[in-house]
Structures are given as structure tokens and as C-alpha cells.
Amino acid sequence: MFGKKGNMQQPHGYKDVAKKSPKLIIFIAIAIVLLFCVGESFYSVKEQEQAILTMFGKVLRVDTAGLYFKVPFIQDVHTIDMTTHGIGIGYTIKDGQNITVDDEGVMITSDFNFVDIDFYLEYKVSDPVAAYYNSVSPEVIMKNMALACIRNTVVNYKVDDVITTAKGQIQSEVKETLQKELTEKNIGMMVVNLSVQDAEPPTEEIVQAFKSVETAKQGKDTAVNNAKKYQSEELPKAEADADKIIQDAEAYKQARIAEAEGQVARFNEMYEQYKLQPYITKKRLFYETMEDVLPGLKVIISDGNTQQMLPLDSFSATE
Structure with missing residues (x-):
């Protein structure tokens, strides 16, 4: 086992393995490289993804779901998520709780009041190449653009409308404006939906003031409804009285016309009688007029010479 110098003698088989080990190591290394190259030559794209294939920074193609081949170490693949995502504007979600972000949610209205309004923005990638190459953080850019559009829209409305009746119109205008700007900036993003989550005054004092205003509005609505109810009850009665007055006037008119005729x-x-006997008719009219003017007057006709006076009875018919 040991030589003359005291060294352990190596077995004969060990020397053979040592002689062959460099070739074996090279073979194993080549095998590993080949396996790695084969692994790097194929890539798969999931159903909700798209892949950008590039070579030296130049886009070769965009792949949808499936298995594809690429040249290893020369061509690169960048996977883009094409699913719909959501983000809160004016609030953030932490441990299942909605946390208000005042810097985002508090805005000024056209009547110089403040309102705390929250939006929920749903978006997705519309152009994977533009989303990957045209900006570093397209989501951040899109959120800032959304904030600008929201502020420019809310400032055109009064605070009462923002909190009550104008939410649908506001979110429609913001969505249309934001999508137009995303298209112009070409950052590869699109709006799926935008909705107002909540809108309220930013402080408790203002909240109480708005509640008082809302109560006054409800009182106004009640008064208006009562007035309309009274109107609906009294109007038919007034119309009936007006119709009666018109009918009485028409009857009086007809009576006067008949009397005049x-x-x-x-x-x-x-x-006609006057034309036949002018003198007699004139005298008769005179006497009849005197009877009407002086009903108690007794008329006596005399020639001025005779001593006997004859009373003149009424020319009208006797009772």
C-alpha cells in the first residue's frame, strides 16, 4: 500500500478514472449546456398573457397563448399580463379596510366647496408593446392622468350635485376623457370601467352642515308636494266655478240680446204707427212718458174755455 517514501499507493483503477475524468466532465458540461439551451429555446404563453419576442431590442412578434420557439441567448421574451386590474383613487385598501387618501380624494367644486370623492378604476393592457416600451410605469402614469381628469371634471359641478345626482354623469365624463388621453399618450393602457364609490364632505362639521341642507331640501320637497296636492284638489273646483261664471255670463248675454231685439x-x-199718425203717436208717447216719470200725476185735457174738465185716464191697458 505504501511506497518507499511512505506514500500511499493509488489503486490501478483509480488512475484509469483520473485519466478519463476530464473527458467525462467535458461531456457532462456539454450535456448541461445542451439541456439549458433546449430549455431556453422554448417558452409558453398562458391564456391571459401575451409575450413580446425581441432580438437586440427590436420587436419581432407578439405571441398569444401557446408554446413557441426562440433562439437562446439572442432572442428575449417579455410576458405581459392582459387581465383586468383594479385600483382605488382617493382611498387604498389595507387589511380589508378602506383607508382614505386625502391628497387624492379631496377636491374643489364650482361653488368653492370641498368634497371627498372616491373612484374605483378598472383597467387592462390594450397594447403590450406600447405598455412595455413607451413608459417605465404605465399604471402610475394612468393613475395620475385619472386624477387630473377627475379634478378637471368635478370642478365643473356644484358640491350638492357631486354628492347627490351628478355621480353618474361625472363618472361617464371622466371615463371618456381618460380614455381619450390614454389613446393620445399611447402608453398601451385602456379603461374598462370607472365608478364613483363614495362622495361626502371632507370634515365632520361640513358633514353636519350638509345634513342640515339635505333636511331643508327634504322639507322643501314636502312643501312642494303639499302645494301640488292642494293645486290638484282646488284646481278642478276653480275650473268648475269658472265654467259656471262663463255659463251665467253667456245666459245673461243671450237675455240682454233678446231684450234688445x-x-x-x-x-x-x-x-210704423208714427209714420201713419205722427201727431197722435207723438202725443201718446208724451203721455206715456209722463206716466212713467210721474206715476201719480193726474192729467186733465181742456180747450181752455169750457168749464167742465175731463180727467184723462191712463193710455195703458187697465189692470
């Missing part, structure tokens, strides 16, 4: 007929008849 009768007087005209009587006058025409008298005029």
Missing part, C-alpha cells in the same frame, strides 16, 4: 222690434212697430 224685443225693444228694437217694439221701436220699429211704434215707428
Whole structure:
């Protein structure tokens, strides 16, 4: 086992292995490299992903779901998530709780009031190449653009409208404006949906003031409803009274017309008599007028010479 110098003698088989080990190591290394190259030559793309294949920084193609081949160490693959994501604007979610972010949610309105309004933005990648190459953080850019669009829209509304009736219109305007700007900036992102989560005054004092205003509005609505109810009850009655007045006036009108027509007929008849006997008719009219003016007057006709006076009875028919 030991030589003359006291060294352990190596077995004969060990020398053979030592002679062959460099070749074996090279073979194993080559095998590993080949396996690595084969592994690097194929890549798969999931259903909700798209892959950008590049070579020396130049885009060769965009792949959808499936298994693909690439040249290892020369061509690179960048996977882009194409699913829909959501982000809160004006608040953040931590441990299942919504935490208000005042720097984002508090905005000014057209009547110079403050309102705390929260949005939920749903988005996804529309162009994977633009999303990967045109910006470093497209989500951050998109959120800042969304904040700008929200502020520019909310400032056009009064605080009462923002909190109550204008939420749908505001979110529609913001969504349209944001999508237009995303298209112009070409950062490869698109808006799926944008909705107002909540809108309220930013402080407790203002909250109480708004509650008082809301109570006053409800009182106003109640008064208006009561007035409309009174109107609906009294209007038919007033219309009926107006119709009666109109009918009475029409009846009086017809009566006066008939009376006038009768007087005209009587006058025409008298005029016909007058044309036949002017003097007698004139005297008769005179006496009849005197009877009407002085009903107690007793008229005596005399020639001025005779001593006997004859009373003149009424020309009208006797009772």
C-alpha cells in the first residue's frame, strides 16, 4: 500500500478514472449546456398573457397563448399580463379596510366647496408593446392622468350635485376623457370601467352642515308636494266655478240680446204707427212718458174755455 517514501499507493483503477475524468466532465458540461439551451429555446404563453419576442431590442412578434420557439441567448421574451386590474383613487385598501387618501380624494367644486370623492378604476393592457416600451410605469402614469381628469371634471359641478345626482354623469365624463388621453399618450393602457364609490364632505362639521341642507331640501320637497296636492284638489273646483261664471255670463248675454231685439222690434212697430199718425203717436208717447216719470200725476185735457174738465185716464191697458 505504501511506497518507499511512505506514500500511499493509488489503486490501478483509480488512475484509469483520473485519466478519463476530464473527458467525462467535458461531456457532462456539454450535456448541461445542451439541456439549458433546449430549455431556453422554448417558452409558453398562458391564456391571459401575451409575450413580446425581441432580438437586440427590436420587436419581432407578439405571441398569444401557446408554446413557441426562440433562439437562446439572442432572442428575449417579455410576458405581459392582459387581465383586468383594479385600483382605488382617493382611498387604498389595507387589511380589508378602506383607508382614505386625502391628497387624492379631496377636491374643489364650482361653488368653492370641498368634497371627498372616491373612484374605483378598472383597467387592462390594450397594447403590450406600447405598455412595455413607451413608459417605465404605465399604471402610475394612468393613475395620475385619472386624477387630473377627475379634478378637471368635478370642478365643473356644484358640491350638492357631486354628492347627490351628478355621480353618474361625472363618472361617464371622466371615463371618456381618460380614455381619450390614454389613446393620445399611447402608453398601451385602456379603461374598462370607472365608478364613483363614495362622495361626502371632507370634515365632520361640513358633514353636519350638509345634513342640515339635505333636511331643508327634504322639507322643501314636502312643501312642494303639499302645494301640488292642494293645486290638484282646488284646481278642478276653480275650473268648475269658472265654467259656471262663463255659463251665467253667456245666459245673461243671450237675455240682454233678446231684450234688445224685443225693444228694437217694439221701436220699429211704434215707428210704423208714427209714420201713419205722427201727431197722435207723438202725443201718446208724451203721455206715456209722463206716466212713467210721474206715476201719480193726474192729467186733465181742456180747450181752455169750457168749464167742465175731463180727467184723462191712463193710455195703458187697465189692470
